[in-house]
Amino acid sequence: MVQLFDTTADNSAFIHAENADKLCASLKGSHAFITAGTHGKAPLINHLKAESTPPLEGTHLLTIIAESRLLHSREVIEKLCQAIYARGGIDKSNTPTLQLILNEVILNAIEHGNLNLTQVKRKASTNENWMDEYFEDVRKKLNSAAGDSPIIIQIARKGIHLHCQICDAGNGFDYETSLKDIDVSDPYGRGLSLLAAMVDTFEFTQNGANLHFTLRTRMNHDNYQAPSEESAKEFGRILVVDDQEINRDLAIHFLKSAGYRFIEGAEDGIDALAKVEEFKPDIIFLDIMMPNMDGFETCEKLKANPETMNIPVLFLSGMTDIKNRIKGYELGAVDYVTKPFEKQELLARTRVHILNGMALKSLHRFSHRLSDNLEKARHFQYTLLPEKELLAHIADTHNVHFEHEFIPCDELAGDYWSVFPIDKNHIALSLVDFTGHGVLSAMNTIRIHALFHELEEYLHTPKLLITHLNNKLSRLLEDGTFATSVYAVLNTDTGEMQYAGNGAPPFMHVNHKHKTVNMHDCSGFPLGLEASEEPDTTYGNLTINPHDTLMFYSDALIETIHKDGHMWDEYSLKAVLEKCVKKKQDATLFQTVQTQFFRTANTPLRDDLTLISLTYK
Amino acid sequence: MLETNDLGQGTYEIVLGKTFDFEIHKDFREHIKDALTKNPRKLVLNFANVEYIDSSGIGLVQLTKTECDKHGCEIVLSSIVNPHVKKVLDLVKFTEKFKVE
Numbered sequence A: 001m002v003q004l005f006d007t008t009a010d011n012s013a014f015i016h017a018e019n020a021d022k023l024c025a026s027l028k029g030s031h032a033f034i035t036a037g038t039h040g041k042a043p044l045i046n047h048l049k050a051e052s053t054p055p056l057e058g059t060h061l062l063t064i065i066a067e068s069r070l071l072h073s074r075e076v077i078e079k080l081c082q083a084i085y086a087r088g089g090i091d092k093s094n095t096p097t098l099q100l101i102l103n104e105v106i107l108n109a110i111e112h113g114n115l116n117l118t119q120v121k122r123k124a125s126t127n128e129n130w131m132d133e134y135f136e137d138v139r140k141k142l143n144s145a146a147g148d149s150p151i152i153i154q155i156a157r158k159g160i161h162l163h164c165q166i167c168d169a170g171n172g173f174d175y176e177t178s179l180k181d182i183d184v185s186d187p188y189g190r191g192l193s194l195l196a197a198m199v200d201t202f203e204f205t206q207n208g209a210n211l212h213f214t215l216r217t218r219m220n221h222d223n224y225q226a227p228s229e230e231s232a233k234e235f236g237r238i239l240v241v242d243d244q245e246i247n248r249d250l251a252i253h254f255l256k257s258a259g260y261r262f263i264e265g266a267e268d269g270i271d272a273l274a275k276v277e278e279f280k281p282d283i284i285f286l287d288i289m290m291p292n293m294d295g296f297e298t299c300e301k302l303k304a305n306p307e308t309m310n311i312p313v314l315f316l317s318g319m320t321d322i323k324n325r326i327k328g329y330e331l332g333a334v335d336y337v338t339k340p341f342e343k344q345e346l347l348a349r350t351r352v353h354i355l356n357g358m359a360l361k362s363l364h365r366f367s368h369r370l371s372d373n374l375e376k377a378r379h380f381q382y383t384l385l386p387e388k389e390l391l392a393h394i395a396d397t398h399n400v401h402f403e404h405e406f407i408p409c410d411e412l413a414g415d416y417w418s419v420f421p422i423d424k425n426h427i428a429l430s431l432v433d434f435t436g437h438g439v440l441s442a443m444n445t446i447r448i449h450a451l452f453h454e455l456e457e458y459l460h461t462p463k464l465l466i467t468h469l470n471n472k473l474s475r476l477l478e479d480g481t482f483a484t485s486v487y488a489v490l491n492t493d494t495g496e497m498q499y500a501g502n503g504a505p506p507f508m509h510v511n512h513k514h515k516t517v518n519m520h521d522c523s524g525f526p527l528g529l530e531a532s533e534e535p536d537t538t539y540g541n542l543t544i545n546p547h548d549t550l551m552f553y554s555d556a557l558i559e560t561i562h563k564d565g566h567m568w569d570e571y572s573l574k575a576v577l578e579k580c581v582k583k584k585q586d587a588t589l590f591q592t593v594q595t596q597f598f599r600t601a602n603t604p605l606r607d608d609l610t611l612i613s614l615t616y617k
Numbered sequence B: 001m002l003e004t005n006d007l008g009q010g011t012y013e014i015v016l017g018k019t020f021d022f023e024i025h026k027d028f029r030e031h032i033k034d035a036l037t038k039n040p041r042k043l044v045l046n047f048a049n050v051e052y053i054d055s056s057g058i059g060l061v062q063l064t065k066t067e068c069d070k071h072g073c074e075i076v077l078s079s080i081v082n083p084h085v086k087k088v089l090d091l092v093k094f095t096e097k098f099k100v101e
Helices: A017-027 A041-048 A074-086 A093-114 A118-124 A129-145 A176-182 A188-200 A227-234 A247-258 A270-279 A296-303 A323-329 A343-384 A387-397 A439-454 A462-476 A570-582 A590-598 B022-037 B055-070 B085-089
Strands: A002-006 A032-036 A057-065 A150-158 A161-166 A203-204 A208-214 A236-243 A262-266 A283-286 A311-319 A337-338 A400-407 A414-421 A426-436 A485-490 A495-502 A509-511 A516-520 A538-543 A549-551 A610-616 B001-006 B010-014 B042-046 B074-078
Touching: A032 A387, A057 A074, A057 A270, A057 A414, A074 A093, A093 A150, A093 A161, A093 A188, A093 B085, A129 B022, A129 B055, A188 B055, A188 B085, A227 A343, A236 A247, A236 A270, A247 A262, A247 A426, A262 A270, A270 A283, A270 A296, A283 A296, A283 A343, A296 A311, A296 A323, A311 A323, A311 A343, A323 A337, A337 B074, A343 A439, A387 A400, A387 A414, A400 A414, A400 A590, A414 A439, A414 A610, A426 A439, A426 A549, A426 A610, A439 A462, A462 A485, A462 A495, A485 A549, A509 A570, A516 A538, A516 A570, A549 A570, A570 A590, A590 A610, B001 B022, B022 B042, B022 B055, B042 B055, B055 B074
Parallel strands: A002 A032, A032 A057, A236 A262, A236 A283, A283 A311, A311 A337, B010 B042, B042 B074
Antiparallel strands: A057 A150, A150 A161, A161 A208, A203 A208, A400 A610, A414 A426, A426 A485, A485 A495, A495 A538, A509 A516, A509 A549, A549 A610, B001 B010
């Protein structure tokens, strides 16, 4: 894991361009590396062993030990940040911040620590050419033997924090005075003030020669990246299980010579199962005939354990008969290679299966994280809907009883509904259906939830509310995105209701006394398409009587294809309700519609379904 | 990398490059020196191209202000478009302390 480079070809350059390239190139792969010059070799190695650089807690991402001369470079620090990003330490949005901080602290460690320039800088800062003189001093010192002195950088990740430790080989510096000096208008000490302003915590120890800071960052979850052949060799882990040492060594030798770095051997099935747990291979080569536990049984055990069932198993066996091959595949192996094997064949198959295995593993991780996040978002979305307590309260105070159903067709929905108690004898009800479903539509439901609160003063008047809502949505929504809506305000004392429709399906008014069902048109121009002083909205009013029911729904109720190949339309819904209201029965209208719909609808649904019934007591 | 433009009426503009840190300090100081020999009324530091600034860059801006003050010349920071650059300049309160256009 540790690579040692000799970088002493030329000590005279301010920045070793060539070595910097080498350093940057190696940042891509290994987790730790050291660069060491002839002058610097001894102190570097000593430093590595020194107790002054305790290992960081958390998941270790990177350790770099390099000469000051090499690290005093923006280019190298930029590459260092990219390496931390590539290892998942930070996400893209945090990279510039980390780069700035690392730049400040590494330069601080070099200039104040290893090159001992603090006093020089203090003195210099009183004269107007101090900066020119100071940088000249830095350049000279970097080119002297002092430029060989090392910096150790350790990066780890623990929870939501990135932990960084920068340790220099100097005698420390007066960081306390420098911290007191933090004054942004003073050209001196600004590096530390930037550090203090940008990190969560920082602490100097060893008289200032050791700095530990933490930065709260998101991890790099930006992209799923398919593994490459290069990364397979760099990171792929192979377990070779064979009771014959010579066979095991031969396979390991072939794999090593092809560039695979992490290979482990096991001598039988029992040993293999123990090693799998610890070594976590990406692929397993499994012999069949082995003492203690044979290959078939081992494979069976691996496939029965959810932790190991996805690791590709490749049988390597002297048994050539078709029966054993078939048995191997039946047990879940991905391949079967007969012994004696050809080097090229073994490598070709390894390459294919390890890449597939790694891709599968990353996809599993990716999808697990994604579904975990979606689940959280789904929970959040449910919190936007009216709470049970609110509905129970409205039932008491306004004599209105609600029944409702909300079924997202994906993890997240583009439907939204809400009830607002406006005053002691008015309530408002809103049902909004955004185009599409999934994440984007769900975000829009959050927007509309916020907008209703913002437009609280207009809740009383459908016309004002809809005009403002439409204008706000027109500015907020992405091009081509819109929402259909029905908005109703009910006077719960008189039963008078005003409503506004914008492209929503008609709602149903069930009159229990006369056993009739009326449809109320809610067509109109959908919200969010264009701002207007007078949006094209259907306004209407009606009066409902005690025991009447109003039924509102999103279009999934009338546009879902049923098992007979047909959809319900608004007329068939009306017919269901009419039949129901004429026949005295125990189930509520809501329950009847719900049951009848799901009895024949093709599920899973292809659109979000919202169904609300309001019964006036 | 750096560019000085004569905007007329005694106003000179220095268009900064992609990075503004110790590696360009020499070049930057020369441009400032040249501009100040022309006795400008106003000196504009144009940040439109700047994607990265560190404490040395901040130090250079501060130094430029000191020198402009001596020459009785107004200093203005313009076109701070990159959010990270803006964040750093905000942190050190340069966006309050300097005239920003």
